[in-house]
Amino acid sequence: MPVKKRASLGRSTSAARRMAATRAAEDSEDTRIRLDGQRARQAASRAAEDSEDTRIRLDGQRASQAASRAAEDSEDTRIRLDGQRASQAASRAAESPERRQGRRVYDRARHAASRAAESPEQRQGRREEDRARHAATRGAEDPIQRRTRSEDQRRRQAASRAAQWTFMEGEAFRYDPANNYDTHPQLYIGQMSDVCPYCNALKWHAETRGMCCSGGKVKLPELQPPPEPLKSLIGPTSFEVLRTVNGRICATFREACQLHGLLEHDQQWDATMSEAAAAQSPARLRNLFALILAVCGPSSPKQLWESYKESLTEDILRNARRQNPGMNLD
Structure with missing residues (x-):
């Protein structure tokens, strides 16, 4: 890497050696006091900046960082990223719950402001970079890493679904006016x-x-038969004519009836299962699936099962893998 120019302090100067010795002699309290002082001075300096000063400082930081990154080789990049991960892990482990909550609120606000300031071209470029990075990461996975990632994703999804209704468990019997x-x-x-x-x-x-209108709650009025001779003219003359809709011969009579609107399709049950799968636990999702099969009479229950079998059996597979670690359930 190119040698950085320093105005008054370099790594090999006596001042740098004295500073390094001073830092090495610090205890945890001295380090905390020094860092708190640095943060206070930096906060005061940032507060005194106007928008132009902030822009100049950030542009300088970006240029300096870009030059430093461009001069790195693959080993330097790996060492830097490993150090960042270790430092971040240590920082997160030392956080208090209040500080973690504050950091997350700040991160959400910062990301929201950044996304709101994006132009359509910047948003498209960011999404393309994200897709390429995820595709490269997924392509480099071996089967064990892929299985581990899938299991972690299932656990996070299950925890997220359970957490959505945790505070509502039994609230109908112990309503609290203080809860919003x-x-x-x-x-x-x-x-x-x-x-x-x-x-x-x-x-x-x-x-x-x-x-609101499932399970036969709404019935269409019965259609009156057409009068003669119109009834004889529109009647089918063969089984093939019965399966012909708009000039196309259907594979089955069921398909022809669905295209004519004489039979209900499963679109509303598919939409119901899709919405429930995003928010309900697998056990409640199975109850809903059983209710649809028993009461609503879908035309293709097997296809409905194939579409949502992973969400329906998520907890069953997880328990089976926990009880039988060596069993292959994929």
Whole structure:
């Protein structure tokens, strides 16, 4: 790497050696006091900056960092990243719950501001870089790493789903006026102002589609037969004609009936399962699946099972892997 020029302090000067000796002689309290002082001075300096000073400082930092990164070889990059990971892990391990919460709030605000300031071209470029980086990472995985990542992802997803309803467990029996239930993303408190376009039932906003008029609750009026001679003219003349819809011969009579609108399709049950899989636990999802099979009569239950079998059996597979570590359940 090129030698950096320093105005008054270099790694080989006596001042640098004295500073290194002073740092080595510090105890944890001295280090804390010194770092607190540095943070206070830096905060005061940043607070005194105007927008132009901030821009100049950040541009200088970016240019210096880019030059340093460009001069690195692969070994230097690896050492730097390993050091950053170790430093970050140690810092996270030493955090208190309040400090961790504050850091996460600050990170969310900073990311939101950064995303809001992006132009469409910058957003597209960032997403393409993310996709390329993830594809390269996934491509370099071996089967064991891929299985470990999938299991970690399932655990995080299961924990996230369980956490969404943790604070609501039994709340109907011990309602607490101090809790702000309206802020929970899975709850809606308000007027039933939406009207179902099929059965005119009043619904809450964003209520699951089809649940108000499922299971035969709404029946279409019976169609009257057409009069003669029209009835004889429109009647089919062969089984092939029965399976022909808009000039195309269907493979089965069921497919032809669905295209004619004479049979219900499973789109509403697929949408119901999709919404439930994003928020419900596997056990509750299985209860919903059983209810759909028993009451609603989907036309293709096997296809519905194949579409959501991973979400339906997530906890069962996890328990089986925990009890039988050597068993291959993939």
